[in-house]
Amino acid sequence: MYVKPKKNLGQHFLKDLSIARRIAELLSGHGTYRNVLEIGPGTGVLTQFLLPQTAYSVKVVEIDHESVVYLRETVPALQNRIIEGDFLNLKPDYFGDEPFAVIGNFPYNISSQIFFRILDIRDRVPEVVCMLQREVAQRIASGPGNKDYGILSVLLQAWYDIRYEFTVEPEVFNPPPKVHSGVITLRRNAVAQLACDERKFTQVVKAGFNQRRKTLRNALKPLGLTEAAADSRFMDKRAEQLSVADFVHLTTLMEGGKGGEG
Numbered sequence: 001m002y003v004k005p006k007k008n009l010g011q012h013f014l015k016d017l018s019i020a021r022r023i024a025e026l027l028s029g030h031g032t033y034r035n036v037l038e039i040g041p042g043t044g045v046l047t048q049f050l051l052p053q054t055a056y057s058v059k060v061v062e063i064d065h066e067s068v069v070y071l072r073e074t075v076p077a078l079q080n081r082i083i084e085g086d087f088l089n090l091k092p093d094y095f096g097d098e099p100f101a102v103i104g105n106f107p108y109n110i111s112s113q114i115f116f117r118i119l120d121i122r123d124r125v126p127e128v129v130c131m132l133q134r135e136v137a138q139r140i141a142s143g144p145g146n147k148d149y150g151i152l153s154v155l156l157q158a159w160y161d162i163r164y165e166f167t168v169e170p171e172v173f174n175p176p177p178k179v180h181s182g183v184i185t186l187r188r189n190a191v192a193q194l195a196c197d198e199r200k201f202t203q204v205v206k207a208g209f210n211q212r213r214k215t216l217r218n219a220l221k222p223l224g225l226t227e228a229a230a231d232s233r234f235m236d237k238r239a240e241q242l243s244v245a246d247f248v249h250l251t252t253l254m255e256g257g258k259g260g261e262g
């Protein structure tokens, strides 16, 4: 049996087993989870290196029916652990109330949406190990002042410590994608909560970057500027110049709190 790769589902199957093994071995147990969810197992190239890791209980979510049939036939150990469906539409109760790590060679066309979904459920996801388009991986891991720095970089870095692990050449996939790939790991910060209102923080970051060519004074006007925020040292800067800590500080000023000018 053979699964013909489908372009619309971002299917590029990994051929190089040593890379699959390397990715699987990046799971560290950070945050002491037992459960692991693989997004998009395809034909199970990565899955085969997850299942023998007895410290973990593995489930997979796959949208492609043909891949699901293939997995059921070729990987008997997965039988009751396959969720057929769209990760973006699932309720996160695959493991009851328990935390779980997310791993996968993500479908590149929806990798940002996957991360926004992970952000929604971040309190349940202590670790993420994934491969995605190299530029997106670099953007997520990059700091202020970099042209790639954006909403996802700030939001993910606010809650996760992120490492760019290694680059993967197109030739190791069937079919080869047009782009290079990058593997990153995200581990939940020791600080469980930001020192500001998390919803407001997200609003400020999104508003700042949605108009990234404007100064923050103009980009944040629709949210209403408090006097303290308007007087702050941030207002003549652009979002891409602010660190996560700066955004936290700015959020406290936008809330009318005593953020000061530290």
Ligand SMILES: C[S@@+](CC[C@H](N)C(=O)[O-])C[C@H]1O[C@@H](n2cnc3c(N)ncnc32)[C@H](O)[C@@H]1O
Pocket: 009, 010, 011, 012, 013, 014, 015, 039, 040, 041, 042, 043, 044, 045, 046, 061, 062, 063, 064, 067, 085, 086, 087, 088, 104, 105, 106, 107, 108, 110
């Ligand atoms: C880049 S392939 C990786 C396949 C396999 N893990 C590998 O490394 O060879 C991405 C996989 O994600 C699946 N996929 C695409 N969209 C999905 C979604 N919304 N939810 C779950 N799986 C999805 C595709 O069918 C495909 O199997």
